[in-house]
Amino acid sequence: MNKTLKFRIVDIFYLFLIIAPLVAGMVIKVLTEPAAEGIKIAGANIFFTIPFFIQDIVITESQINSWLIIITILGICLYLTHGLKTVPGLKRQHLAEMAVEKVDALVLENMGEMFMGFSPFIAGIMILSALSSLSCLVGMYSPTSDINVTAGWAILVFILITHYKLKGGFGNYLKSFAEPVVILTPMNIISEIATPVSMAFRHYGNVLSGAVISALLGSFLGGLTKKLPGILGQIPFLRAGIPAVLSLYFDIFSGCMQAFIFAMLTMLYVSGGFPGEAYEKRMKRKIERAKKRAEAKARAAADKV
């Protein structure tokens, strides 16, 4: 395929859209990180605080980095779908099609035909979570190591779970808490609430613990080199390679794993909580009622005539 000049320029713009937010994140981190001695384990740096009711709106690194990552994802989507053809001409088209088909297959396998509309949502959770966790590789603060971020996702998932549970009727929803025996109702309510809480804390805890362990190890190795005699103690060379091995696990593997787990749990909870039989019964009843109403209306019209 011959790329025209216009095509190349648009491509470069999209690539810029992918890379620029990451560079911006790095620059912001470098400019705002206060120089500190020793270990500092704290939450995200606060940029602005806007007074608001209930609680102040706090804009921290987590929010800024999330937005930067969203711009990156937007760039990736635009780049991948740029120049789509019925007969594929670009390698990126294969990548885009593969991504869509893989996620589709995953959703179909775990949720079924009815939930195919969830495919972009699942893909969104996966890529947002994975990129958020991986953003610490370029020195940015991982938004997923902030409890508020994962809590927001978990609450959205909880809303979806409840929405699909309510499709079986409100009575059915209430009754499901008293199953299998009435005594277990408090337990059921707790487990219902525990779902989003556990999702949020699992993801957040994994990413944060990785960051904490990396910081501890880095500080430990830095301290260790200082104890060495002479010029060896001047350069913290032990910090150079060893933390990378741990980073491989905590940042890359754990980050991708947690993204996959979050997506899997979303699929399982939403499709598992959906009362299929009750929904079908309700739909049938609804259709019958609509039919009856239409008949009654027709009869009334006939009487009038």
Next chain:
Amino acid sequence: MSLEIQSLDVISVNIWQILISLVNLVLIFLILKKILYKPVRETLKQRQNAVDKIYDDANSARNAAMSEKAEYDEKLSHAHDEATEIVSSARERAQRVGDEIVNDANRRAAQLMKRADDEIAGQRKKAMNEIKDEISGLSVDIAEKVIGREINESDNKSLIDEFISGIGDDNG
């Protein structure tokens, strides 16, 4: 930079931050749906349609070819029958014509033979008559010489003719 940067505690819950993150996820969902999924699905669908069309075309072409082949086969078998018929009829006719020719030849030969026989018989008769005439003339001459006198030649002649014809008849 001597910016006084505050940071959150490791665990600090803020409703607005949670809400922002929730909205972010919805935003990502919409981005993926509109920008990635929609065009890719459309492309896949178009490709599926194109492939289906190609398959349909191939199938219809094959069906057409099959029907044409059947037609040709039928025609071919017809042609075989026709050829056999033509050959047999030709042979029959040839037989007939040949028979006719042979019969004709036979007949003509018989005719020729008969005519030849007739001619031979005529010639013979003619020769016989000539011989008879000569003999009768000779006999008259001989008789004149023997008897020495002139007799009524015409009387004698008729007498001798009668006699010779009697001989000829016996011989003929």
